[in-house]
Amino acid sequence: MINIVLFGKPGAGKGTQAEFLKEKYNLTHLSTGDIFRFNIKNETELGKLAKTYMDKGDLVPDEVTIQMLQSEVDANPQSAGFLFDGFPRTLAQAGALDRFLESKGQQITATVALEADDEILVQRLLERGKTSGRPDDQDEEKIRNRYQEYNEKTAPLMGYYKDQGKFYAVDGIGSIAEITERLSAVIDNL
Numbered sequence: 001m002i003n004i005v006l007f008g009k010p011g012a013g014k015g016t017q018a019e020f021l022k023e024k025y026n027l028t029h030l031s032t033g034d035i036f037r038f039n040i041k042n043e044t045e046l047g048k049l050a051k052t053y054m055d056k057g058d059l060v061p062d063e064v065t066i067q068m069l070q071s072e073v074d075a076n077p078q079s080a081g082f083l084f085d086g087f088p089r090t091l092a093q094a095g096a097l098d099r100f101l102e103s104k105g106q107q108i109t110a111t112v113a114l115e116a117d118d119e120i121l122v123q124r125l126l127e128r129g130k131t132s133g134r135p136d137d138q139d140e141e142k143i144r145n146r147y148q149e150y151n152e153k154t155a156p157l158m159g160y161y162k163d164q165g166k167f168y169a170v171d172g173i174g175s176i177a178e179i180t181e182r183l184s185a186v187i188d189n190l
C-alpha cells in the first residue's frame, strides 16, 4: 500500500496531476478542496461552514477538515492506497494524519511537491478563474491571501516531512505529461 501526499502552492497543478496518478497507481484520490466544493454545491452544513472561509481565501479550521478527511478515508476501506491532494495544509493536520494512519497500521509513503514560482501561479489562477467559476480564483486579493496562508501555515510542512526523510520535490513548470513523468519517476523509486 502506498500513501502519497501531493504538495504544492495554490495553482501548482496538484489536481491535474492527481487525475493521472490515481489511474496509474490505482490510488483513491482525496482532494479536500473538491470535497468542500461538492458540499458547497449541495448546500450541506459542512459546505455552508467551509464557504465562509474559502470565499476569503482562508483555510477551513483544522478540526472540521481533519474530521472530514478521516471519514473519507474510512469510507474507502478497500483502497489500495491514497493520494492526498490539498491535505495536510497545516502542521496540526499533518500530525493528525500520521496518528490516524498509524492507528490503521499504515503511514505516509512520500510527500511529493510540485514547485513553481508565485508570480506564474497567480497568473495561472486568474486565468483559471475566468472559466472555473471558483470565487477564490477571480480576485487577486483572495489569491494573494491564499499564498499568505500557504507561506504561514503550509510551507512549514516541508520541514516536517524532510525530518521524516519523506520529502521529494519536482519542477512543476513544463507540459502536463512532462510533469507526470517527473512525479512517476519519484513514485517508481520509492
Ligand SMILES: Nc1ncnc2c1ncn2[C@@H]1O[C@H](COP(=O)(O)OP(=O)(O)O)[C@@H](O)[C@H]1O
Residues within 6 Å of the ligand: 009, 010, 011, 012, 032, 033, 034, 036, 053, 054, 055, 057, 058, 059, 060, 061, 062, 065, 085, 086, 087, 088, 089, 090, 093, 136, 146
Ligand atoms: N486541508 C485544508 N485545510 C483547510 N482548508 C482547506 C484544505 N483544503 C482545502 N481547503 C480550503 O479550500 C480552498 C481551495 O482548496 P484547493 O481546491 O485545494 O485549491 P488550491 O490549492 O488551488 O488553492 C482553500 O483555499 C481552503 O479554503
